[in-house]
Amino acid sequence: MLLDLEMLRISFGAFAPVDQVTLSVDRGEILGIVGESGSGKSLTATAIMGLLPRIGGQVAAGTIRFDGTNLVGLPERQMRRLRGGRIALITQNPMTSLDSMMRIGPQIDQAARLHLGLGRSAARAKSLELMADLRIPDPASVYDLFPHQLSGGMKQRIVIAMALAGDPELLIADEPTTALDVTVQAQIVQILVDLVRQRGLGLILITHDMGVVAQACDRVAVMYCGRVVELAEVDALFAQPRHPYTQALIRCIPRHDMARGTMSAIPGVVPSAAAQPPGCRFNPRCARVADRCRIEIPELRIGVSGNGVACHVAEAA
Amino acid sequence: MIGFTLRRLVLLLPVFFVVSLVVFFIIHLVPGDPIDNLMRAGSTPEQRLQIAAKYGLDRSLVEQYVTWMGRLLTGDLGTSIIQGRPVSALIARNLPYSLELGIAALLFSTLTGIAAGVIAASYQGTRVDDSITGFILLGSTVPSFWLGLLLILVFAVWLGWVPVSGARGWSSLILPTIAAGLGGIALVARVTRIAMIETSRQDFVTLLHAKGLPPFIIQLRHVLRHAMVPVVTILSLRIGWVLGGAVTIEYVFARPGLGSLLIRALNQRDYPLVQGCLLMLAMAVIIGALIGDIVQAAMDPRQREARA
Numbered sequence: 126m127l128l129d130l131e132m133l134r135i136s137f138g139a140f141a142p143v144d145q146v147t148l149s150v151d152r153g154e155i156l157g158i159v160g161e162s163g164s165g166k167s168l169t170a171t172a173i174m175g176l177l178p179r180i181g182g183q184v185a186a187g188t189i190r191f192d193g194t195n196l197v198g199l200p201e202r203q204m205r206r207l208r209g210g211r212i213a214l215i216t217q218n219p220m221t222s223l224d225s226m227m228r229i230g231p232q233i234d235q236a237a238r239l240h241l242g243l244g245r246s247a248a249r250a251k252s253l254e255l256m257a258d259l260r261i262p263d264p265a266s267v268y269d270l271f272p273h274q275l276s277g278g279m280k281q282r283i284v285i286a287m288a289l290a291g292d293p294e295l296l297i298a299d300e301p302t303t304a305l306d307v308t309v310q311a312q313i314v315q316i317l318v319d320l321v322r323q324r325g326l327g328l329i330l331i332t333h334d335m336g337v338v339a340q341a342c343d344r345v346a347v348m349y350c351g352r353v354v355e356l357a358e359v360d361a362l363f364a365q366p367r368h369p370y371t372q373a374l375i376r377c378i379p380r381h382d383m384a385r386g387t388m389s390a391i392p393g394v395v396p397s398a399a400a401q402p403p404g405c406r407f408n409p410r411c412a413r414v415a416d417r418c419r420i421e422i423p424e425l426r427i428g429v430s431g432n433g434v435a436c437h438v439a440e441a442a
Numbered sequence: 443m444i445g446f447t448l449r450r451l452v453l454l455l456p457v458f459f460v461v462s463l464v465v466f467f468i469i470h471l472v473p474g475d476p477i478d479n480l481m482r483a484g485s486t487p488e489q490r491l492q493i494a495a496k497y498g499l500d501r502s503l504v505e506q507y508v509t510w511m512g513r514l515l516t517g518d519l520g521t522s523i524i525q526g527r528p529v530s531a532l533i534a535r536n537l538p539y540s541l542e543l544g545i546a547a548l549l550f551s552t553l554t555g556i557a558a559g560v561i562a563a564s565y566q567g568t569r570v571d572d573s574i575t576g577f578i579l580l581g582s583t584v585p586s587f588w589l590g591l592l593l594i595l596v597f598a599v600w601l602g603w604v605p606v607s608g609a610r611g612w613s614s615l616i617l618p619t620i621a622a623g624l625g626g627i628a629l630v631a632r633v634t635r636i637a638m639i640e641t642s643r644q645d646f647v648t649l650l651h652a653k654g655l656p657p658f659i660i661q662l663r664h665v666l667r668h669a670m671v672p673v674v675t676i677l678s679l680r681i682g683w684v685l686g687g688a689v690t691i692e693y694v695f696a697r698p699g700l701g702s703l704l705i706r707a708l709n710q711r712d713y714p715l716v717q718g719c720l721l722m723l724a725m726a727v728i729i730g731a732l733i734g735d736i737v738q739a740a741m742d743p744r745q746r747e748a749r750a
Binding site: 174176179205206207208209210213214216217218221222223224225226227235236239240271273284287291 | 644645646648649650651652653654655656664667668741742743744
């Protein structure tokens with residue numbers, strides 16, 4: 126496995142907004158992480174990047190194994206060598222992800238110069254090549270532009286180019302399409318899928334869009350309130366969702382053949398980190414809740430297939 | 443960029459006109475006039491009228507303004523009533539001292555303030571940050587004249603390192619610079635610190651960290667550049683202060699300067715001199731703001747484009 130998270134617990138003081146997260150991604154594989162806002166998707170990504178201390182958090186328990194090395198407790202100097210080098214991040218909002226006072230090109234160059242030791246002109250050549258690969262028209266002139274002179278979709282391609290500049294093996298894309306127009310979203314997802322297929326990267330694709338999951342992912346981790354509630358191959362997940370939350374999420378995908386006014390939603394709201402219900406965290410909103418769910422927290426049990434679910438009811442079935 | 447600068451320069455004309463009106467009339471709101479200061483005891487009302495006529499003070503204010511403005515446009519600031527010398531000569535003699543102290547204080551407070559702000563922001567929430575924030579609070583509340591007296595006592599009287607007062611040589615500039623610059627350090631440090639912290643929270647900084655760049659490179663090459671935009675704004679407001687803001691410091695250290703020239707002229711109701719000094723200070727403020735705008739536009743590529 127390229128990346129292996131086991132029983133990861135993230136804490137901010139006394140709060141643990143992410144707990145018992147177990148998931149993995151291999152080279153050439155796309156793992157989707159889905160869940161509503163506040164489910165801990167982005168925090169998990171931040172933990173893998175080793176950037177939790179920047180926002181006041183820390184890994185309280187568990188391991189993050191990258192290519193065999195546990196990143197938890199790795200000295201910052203070594204972590205920095207991986208960051209932007211072997212592990213790269215693509216952020217959600219391309220409008221705010223670039224330095225508005227710096228030209229595009231040098232921003233892409235940075236990672237290659239830092240991690241690959243390229244000189245100015247070699248880094249520039251590499252950046253231009255990456256931009257061409259990402260189908261950015263006229264890379265040589267875009268190289269000298271400032272971010273505000275580009276559209277959102279182009280900016281996101283630049284952010285992707287920035288992530289690729291250090292020749293990463295693992296790419297973490299945190300909602301890479303959320304801030305973009307629908308027409309552009311599909312292009313960006315396709316670019317990411319192509320990258321994984323052509324370069325053999327491992328990709329963690331964080332999203333709340335089940336459509337993107339179905340379109341791009343090989344496997345999916347469904348998160349709710351800081352826990353992985355279901356881990357499954359994408360076909361199995363859509364064909365036979367086991368966790369009531371996954372089932373509800375899939376029911377919420379609008380289809381064109383639905384009757385008017387039948388858009389479905391999951392009743393209730395995600396509880397805040399301070400007011401977690403006892404037992405299964407989904408129990409107040411669950412359609413199939415049993416008595417046991419209100420008392421005992423279900424654990425994620427992964428079978429030989431690599432699929433697993435954290436639900437008393439689904440396991441009993 | 444050149445077009446933007448030219449347009450701003452043209453806009454200065456109406457501003458200059460309004461400023462000249464205020465500068466000319468405001469002194470007339472103060473009771474008393476310069477003639478009182480010129481007359482010897484026992485002068486007759488006739489003598490009084492004579493003096494008034496000599497300086498044109500017997501005519502209406504509007505007439506006086508038109509005459510003053512007419513001369514001003516030819517570069518003539520008039521003649522001091524009390525001292526009997528051209529206003530421009532008096533200003534020219536005092537201006538270098540003000541510039542010397544003002545520029546020294548501005549450079550000192552800007553460089554020290556930015557450095558303190560960067561350090562405080564980089565060590566946010568630690569003891570280093572707390573000490574700098576504490577100093578900022580102290581620096582912005584301690585009156586500069588009191589600090590000046592304290593500095594004189596310690597460094598000039600007790601230790602004897604620098605002259606007590608006067609304006610001879612660079613060593614006499616050290617204490618006034620510190621005293622006049624302290625408030626500026628506090629202001630610049632506070633704005634720099636807050637702007638750095640705000641900028642650090644932006645997505646692009648997270649992404650810079652995600653690239654694996656060393657934190658000090660991120661702080662100095664990226665965050666500081668963004669944080670300089672508000673700092674330039676407050677600095678541009680302080681350029682005007684550079685010339686006239688150090689009045690109390692000039693008094694404490696017995697230095698000549700525009701500030702003390704203006705205060706003396708005010709006390710004597712020396713209309714032309716007051717008007718000349720005020721006009722200089724007002725122009726310094728206006729030009730400061732202009733420089734600030736231009737520098738800011740040059741810094742930010744978005745503004746550069748919008749204003750091109």
